[in-house]
Amino acid sequence: MFANDKSIDNLESLFKEIKKYIELQGQFVKLELVEKLTILLSTFILILVLIILGIMALFYFSFMLVYILEKWTESIIGSYAIIGGIILIIAFILYKARKQIIIQPMVNFLAHLFLEEHNK
Secondary structure (H helix, E strand, C coil): CCCCHHHHHHHHHHHHHHHHHHHHHHHHHHHHHHHHHHHHHHHHHHHHHHHHHHHHHHHHHHHHHHHHHHHHHCCHHHHHHHHHHHHHHHHHHHHHCHHHHHHHHHHHHHHHHHHCCCCC
16 A cells, blocks of 8 residues: 555654644643642632631621711610611622622633633
8 A cells, every 4th residue: 555664654653643742732731720720729719718808807897886886876786786787788789789799700700711722
């Protein structure tokens, strides 16, 4: 079929190079996946830490506001009720705007992370 052994040797080396290329591409995909998962996990941990610190700050600031409001309402129960109502209103607003505030930024981040090509 082939005219000489040189053609067979060239085909063998071509197949070896193709096999090596496919293996390297597989390793590259694994490396890229590890990089993206590392970015995703570190971002998740950062957001979790910021949320915990934010909740702690909200807790202390709400107690501070309770004692400030107590001077005007002359009732600690009334000031706790006002702060509780304000927090419930904020929670309701966050729930109603969850697509714009939470879901859409998360979708944009994940799409940017996993779907865009690197320009290196």
